Amino acid sequence: xxxxxxxxxxxxxxxxxxxxxxxxxxxxxxxxxxxxxxxxxxxxxxxxxxxxxxxxxxxxxxxxxxxxxxxxxxxxxxxxxxxxxxxxxxxxxxxxxxxxxxxxxxxxxxxxxxxxxxxxxxxxxxxxxxxxxxxxxxxxxxxxxxxxxxxxxxxxxxxxxxxxxxxxxxxxxxxxxxxxxxxxxxxxxxxxxxxxxxxxxxxxxxxxxxxxxxxxxxxxxxxxxxxxxxxxxxxxxxxxxxxxxxxxxxxxxxxxxx
Amino acid sequence: xxxxxxxxxxxxxxxxxxxxxxxxxxxxxxxxxxxxxxxxxxxxxxxxxxxxxxxxxxxxxxxxxxxxxxxxxxxxxxxxxxxxxxxxxxxxxxxxxxxxxxxxxxxxxxxxxxxxxxxxxxxxxxxxxxxxxxxxxxxxxxxxxxxxxxxxxxxxxxxxxxxxxxxxxxxxxxxxxxxxxxxxxxxxxxxxxxxxxxxxxxxxxxxxxxxxxxxxxxxxxxxxxxxxxxxxxxxxxxxxxxxxxxxxxxxxxxxxxxxxxxxxxxxxxxxxxxxxxxxxxxxxxxxxxxxxxxxxxxxxxxxxxxxxxxxxxxxxxxxxxxxxxxxxxxxxxxxxxxxxxxxxxxxxxxxxxxxxxxxxxxxxxxxxxxxxxxxxxxxxxxxxxxxxxxxxxxxxxxxxxxxxxxxxxxxxxxxxxxxxxxxxxxxxxxxxxxxxxxxxxxxxxxxxxxxxxxxxxxxxxxxxxxxxxxxxxxxxxxxxxxxxxxxxxxxxxxxxxxxxxxxxxxxxxxxxxxxxxxxxxxxxxxxxxxxxxxxxxxxxxxxxxxxxxxxxxxxxxxxxxxxxxxxxxxxxxxxxxxxxxxxxxxxxxxxxxxxxxxxx
Numbered sequence: 001x002x003x004x005x006x007x008x009x010x011x012x013x014x015x016x017x018x019x020x021x022x023x024x025x026x027x028x029x030x031x032x033x034x035x036x037x038x039x040x041x042x043x044x045x046x047x048x049x050x051x052x053x054x055x056x057x058x059x060x061x062x063x064x065x066x067x068x069x070x071x072x073x074x075x076x077x078x079x080x081x082x083x084x085x086x087x088x089x090x091x092x093x094x095x096x097x098x099x100x101x102x103x104x105x106x107x108x109x110x111x112x113x114x115x116x117x118x119x120x121x122x123x124x125x126x127x128x129x130x131x132x133x134x135x136x137x138x139x140x141x142x143x144x145x146x147x148x149x150x151x152x153x154x155x156x157x158x159x160x161x162x163x164x165x166x167x168x169x170x171x172x173x174x175x176x177x178x179x180x181x182x183x184x185x186x187x188x189x190x191x192x193x194x195x196x197x198x199x200x201x202x203x204x205x206x207x208x209x210x211x212x213x214x215x216x217x218x219x220x221x222x223x224x225x226x227x228x229x230x231x232x233x234x235x236x237x238x239x240x241x242x243x244x245x246x247x248x249x250x251x252x253x254x255x256x257x258x
Numbered sequence: 259x260x261x262x263x264x265x266x267x268x269x270x271x272x273x274x275x276x277x278x279x280x281x282x283x284x285x286x287x288x289x290x291x292x293x294x295x296x297x298x299x300x301x302x303x304x305x306x307x308x309x310x311x312x313x314x315x316x317x318x319x320x321x322x323x324x325x326x327x328x329x330x331x332x333x334x335x336x337x338x339x340x341x342x343x344x345x346x347x348x349x350x351x352x353x354x355x356x357x358x359x360x361x362x363x364x365x366x367x368x369x370x371x372x373x374x375x376x377x378x379x380x381x382x383x384x385x386x387x388x389x390x391x392x393x394x395x396x397x398x399x400x401x402x403x404x405x406x407x408x409x410x411x412x413x414x415x416x417x418x419x420x421x422x423x424x425x426x427x428x429x430x431x432x433x434x435x436x437x438x439x440x441x442x443x444x445x446x447x448x449x450x451x452x453x454x455x456x457x458x459x460x461x462x463x464x465x466x467x468x469x470x471x472x473x474x475x476x477x478x479x480x481x482x483x484x485x486x487x488x489x490x491x492x493x494x495x496x497x498x499x500x501x502x503x504x505x506x507x508x509x510x511x512x513x514x515x516x517x518x519x520x521x522x523x524x525x526x527x528x529x530x531x532x533x534x535x536x537x538x539x540x541x542x543x544x545x546x547x548x549x550x551x552x553x554x555x556x557x558x559x560x561x562x563x564x565x566x567x568x569x570x571x572x573x574x575x576x577x578x579x580x581x582x583x584x585x586x587x588x589x590x591x592x593x594x595x596x597x598x599x600x601x602x603x604x605x606x607x608x609x610x611x612x613x614x615x616x617x618x619x620x621x622x623x624x625x626x627x628x629x630x631x632x633x634x635x636x637x638x639x640x641x642x643x644x645x646x647x648x649x650x651x652x653x654x655x656x657x658x659x660x661x662x663x664x665x666x667x668x669x670x671x672x673x674x675x676x677x678x679x680x681x682x683x684x685x686x687x688x689x690x691x692x693x694x695x696x697x698x699x700x701x702x703x704x705x706x707x708x709x710x711x712x713x714x715x716x717x718x719x720x721x722x723x724x725x726x727x728x729x730x731x732x733x734x735x736x737x738x739x740x741x742x743x744x745x746x747x748x749x750x751x752x753x754x755x756x757x758x759x760x761x762x763x764x765x766x767x768x769x770x771x772x773x774x775x776x777x778x779x780x781x782x783x784x785x786x787x788x789x790x791x792x793x794x795x796x797x798x799x800x801x802x803x804x805x806x807x808x809x810x811x812x813x814x815x816x817x818x819x820x821x822x823x824x825x826x827x828x829x830x831x832x833x834x835x836x837x838x839x840x841x842x843x844x845x846x847x848x849x850x851x852x853x854x855x856x857x858x
Contacts, residue, residue: 014261030267030814069294076298186306189347189360192298193290235259237684 003046003055004111005079006102006129007039009063009070010122017226024221035070038117040077040184041177045147046115047078048182053149056080058109062101063087068200075195076187082200083109085208090216097215099131104208106136113154114174118143126176133174140174141167145181259686260577263312263376263570266304267817269369272622273300276803277629282363285636290361299351299362303370310342311377312570318380318520319689323461325512325522330460332384333520339381340463344414348374350389357396358412364555364635368628371559372621375566379693380520382566384417386559387458390552391418391470395489398540398548406495407468417464420556421471421490421526422549423455429703431546432481436473436528438488438536449473449490449536450529452510455700459524460492460509465501467492471528471536472545479543487545488536490528506534517692554654557701558627561661564697565620568665571672571690572613578685579606579675600675608827609671615828616668618821619793620661622800627653648723649730652715653792659707659782660789662697669694708781711788716762717769724762731755731795738798741805747826751794754833757840758791764844779850780843787839790832797825 011017012032020027035043049055059074061067062085071082085101087093093101106114114133119126126142133140145164146157155168159178169175187195205215236246252258273279279296282288314335321333343349352367353359374382392411395403410416427434436451451473453459460467469490478484494502508530513523528534540548579601586595587602600606627650634646669691673680680687698704716724735755738748765784769777804821812818 027813029812030817032266069297072294073298076302186310186342186346187298187302188345189299189302189351189362192295192302193360195298196290196292196295 001049001053001055001113002109002111003049003057003113003115004106004109005039005042005046005057005059005074006114006116006132007043007059007061007070007074008036008117008120008122008128009033009061009067010036010120013037013121019224019226023223023225025224033066033070035073036117036120036122038119038121038177038179040117041179041181042115042117042175043074043077043079044182044184045177046113047185049113049149050078050080055113058083058111060085060102060105060109062093062098062105062205064089071200072195073187075198075200076192077185078191079198081198084200084202085205086202087205087215090205093215094219095125095127095131097210099128099135100210100214101205101208102128103132103135104210105203106132112172113149114138114172116174116176118176118178129174129176136172136174138172138174139169140176141169142176143178144175145178147175147181260570260573263307263573264304264373264566265573266301268618268621269300269304270297271803271817271821272625272800273365273369275807276622276800277365277625279363279365279629282365282632282636287361287636288363291363296363296366299366300369302346303348303366303373306342306346306348307373307377310339311374311381314339314381315378316686316689318378319517319693322519323512323522325460325509325524329462330509330512330522330524332461332463332522336381336384336463336520339378340384340414343374343385349385349414350392350412353392353396353412358409363628363632365625365628365632368559368562368624372562372566372569372624375563376570378520379563379567380518382563383518383521384458384461384463386556386563387420388414388416388418390420390556391468394470394487394539394548394552395468397551398487399489400537400539403489403537403539406499407489407491410466410499411468415464416466416468416491417458417461418468418470419456419458420549420552421453421456421459421469423453425452425454425525428455429706431472431485432483434472434474434485436471438473438475438486438538440475441535447473447475447488447536447538448529448532449488449534450532451527453526453528455513456524456526457521457700459522459526460512461522465493466495469507469526470539470549472549473536475542482546484543485545486542487539487548489539490534490536494535506531516695517689518696553701554651555631557654557658557707558624560697560701561620561657561659561665562624564662564665564694565617565624567690567694568613568668568672569617569621571669571687572610572617574685574687574690575613575672575675576601576610578679579610582677584677606675609675611824611827612831613668613671615797615824616664616793618800618824619797619828620657620664622796623653623792624657624661626796626799627657645726648718648726651718652711652723652727655707655711655715655785656789656792658701659698659704659711659785660793662694663704663786664789664793666691666694666698704785705782708785709778711785712765712781713769713778717766721766724759727792728755728759731791734795734799734802738802738805741802741809744798744801744805744822744825747798747801747829750829750833751791751798754791754794754836754840757837758787761787761840761843768846775851776846776848780847783839784843787836787843790836794825794829794833794836797828801825 012034015032018027046057050057057079059071059079059082116129143159144156148155153168153170158165236243318333324331350359351362352364395408424434438447471488471490472485474484494505496502508527510525510527582600583597584600630646630650672687679685735748735752738744801822804818808818
């Protein structure tokens with residue numbers, strides 16, 4: 001059984017973002033990049049499938065060569081090998097472009113289960129995995145919080161407004177993971193050393209027959225600004241009874257809504 | 259709460275740009291490593307510090323370690339932390355493949371230790387102590403001891419301790435009375451005696467605890483030359499590795515401390531029933547030497563522990579000062595003008611800057627020491643090895659004593675930045691101050707560190723150790739003088755260096771002329787002055803690297819300017835102080851000697 005995991009390299013949400021002088025891009029110098037946190041849940045699920053069902057776990061990402069480092073992180077968590085669809089320094093991929101590249105690479109790979117995070121935390125587009133599934137013509141379920149493998153199908157729970165669906169999908173299929181499905185593991189030092197020896201295959205994007213027009217886009221960034229800081233949020237700390245008392249006091253005495 | 263407890267970009271700057279850690283990778287011992295493995299380890303340690311250690315920091319203080327008369331329990335969250343670290347290989351990252359480790363540089367191990375202490379210093383102690391015991395067995399223990407204990411300690415199946423202090427013997431280790439008597443068949447020793455202040459001395463984390471105990475055999479010489487080192491398991495271990503009988507080690511209590519409450523500090527009684535079995539490590543009467551072999555790095559780690567807490571406190575203060583809005587600019591006359599964040603007030607900014615300088619200067623020094631240790635491990639030229647060893651030996655008391663004192667002062671400033679909130683236990687900085695206090699006391703009180711520096715390290719090999727450090731400082735100064743924007747800083751530090759050398763020679767003459775009491779009576783002031791020079795030098799090294807990056811056109815202007823100005827701030831406020839100390843030392847200030855106890 002082969003499990004493919006799609007991962008994306010994004011700026012660490014804990015790092016300080018600055019808008020460049022052009023007013024249209026983010027300053028990347030000194031910025032720390034990480035695997036998008038929802039993708040970590042997908043990698044964890046894949047590794048659990050490796051442990052329970054002996055799956056072969058392949059991690060894929062598309063982008064410039066720097067993306068290797070997050071593929072390596074997934075390998076250090078326990079994935080078996082990686083594929084980098086190398087777009088060189090072509091610039092920011094569109095969702096459509098990324099999906100076409102990944103779908104082309106996946107077609108060649110032939111995975112039984114494809115996993116990805118429910119969205120990337122940089123652009124929050126939540127489009128690439130679903131587009132991949134459509135391009136491959138396989139079923140998909142998004143925002144899953146439980147995954148159970150049974151023969152040639154998988155049963156999942158997915159979050160919907162005000163409730164949850166339980167669905168069974170025939171394989172091959174694609175799933176996107178939501179927080180709560182598992183706790184992603186940290187790389188161990190032995191696994192970091194093992195990851196160094198695992199293969200990351202590079203496929204130049206040009207080899208995948210995706211038209212350049214499809215990769216980069218029709219989208220033009222006009223301007224970019226950081227959200228205005230508003231001091232509206234206040235965290236009330238302490239143990240639960242203490243917190244509740246304080247909350248009631250604030251709502252009553254300060255905000256006067258009670 | 260702050261979103262970080264340490265600055266990862268600064269860490270990478272120190273590792274790669276200042277210390278050039280990658281140069282180590284050319285040596286066969288590190289050939290499997292790469293920039294990527296080093297970064298992944300550093301990133302993971304950073305993540306663990308924030309996500310595994312930090313969430314329970316305040317719970318550790320509230321819950322504490324507990325003793326019900328029978329057994330000691332650690333704070334609940336400690337079990338998860340231990341499991342995560344043991345499975346992750348974080349007890350001995352620098353240990354060789356053969357011994358179950360991954361041969362990471364000591365610098366990476368030291369960095370992980372720093373980060374874990376940023377997150378939860380009491381929790382990090384259990385790891386450090388276990389590493390210490392395992393390291394002693396690895397370095398000096400027989401094959402049999404190694405086979406029984408080493409792998410299990412490094413893997414976190416067992417935990418370890420260092421057992422020196424007795425109820426009446428703290429600093430004066432040579433006076434300890436715990437005795438070891440050889441068993442009739444000569445296979446082991448029987449231990450009898452009481453020990454106190456044993457960190458991690460008892461707990462419910464692991465199935466066994468392995469104590470490394472200093473004791474005196476019958477007929478051994480008096481003083482420190484009669485101490486031997488023994489391995490004493492809480493439970494005996496059968497030859498097949500299974501756990502056997504309890505080994506007559508009784509916990510008589512745990513301390514109720516000012517801070518570090520999650521760390522179980524036990525009083526232990528060995529051999530109440532006359533059947534506490536102990537196994538000798540190495541040769542008889544060499545115990546203290548073995549312990550010291552380990553202690554050197556342990557002392558650097560203690561400084562790092564302190565500065566880890568100070569780093570967390572600094573980031574709390576920085577976060578608070580950025581978000582806390584209070585008052586207006588001093589020139590503002592309009593009471594209706596919106597208030598400003600307190601970081602806008604120069605006094606608050608200076609307090610933040612002083613904290614930052616201590617944290618980055620000391621972290622720089624610690625990682626420099628670890629890097630020297632790494633270099634010592636791989637070079638083959640004995641002369642170079644000796645030089646590196648001397649550097650390390652001389653800087654060690656500075657790391658421990660200055661690190662812990664400066665960290666305490668730095669956390670005091672962090673509290674000050676918080677105003678009244680800092681005095682409240684609602685914010686973590688009050689706990690940080692309490693946690694930090696002990697670092698100036700244990701692992702050799704700071705007064706002892708000062709005596710070690712001035713009485714032992716300075717005269718070492720005819721002053722060669724100090725010369726070796728001065729030569730290194732000279733190199734950095736010379737490099738900095740070539741860079742116009744920081745030339746003034748380099749000259750300021752060069753001037754201090756000359757004065758420190760002068761004061762050192764003056765004191766040396768006092769020592770040589772037999773005025774021993776005068777020689778050492780200001781040892782603490784000497785250590786502070788020497789350390790201020792060392793930290794100024796480390797920050798100058800960072801400034802040189804930063805200036806070169808800016809000259810090469812880096813667009814991380816804020817980051818690098820921050821480094822240069824931090825160095826300038828530290829020197830600006832500390833060099834005058836150190837110069838005054840040098841003056842005091844050469845003027846033979848001797849009030850402490852002449853003031854008679856009965857005058858109090």
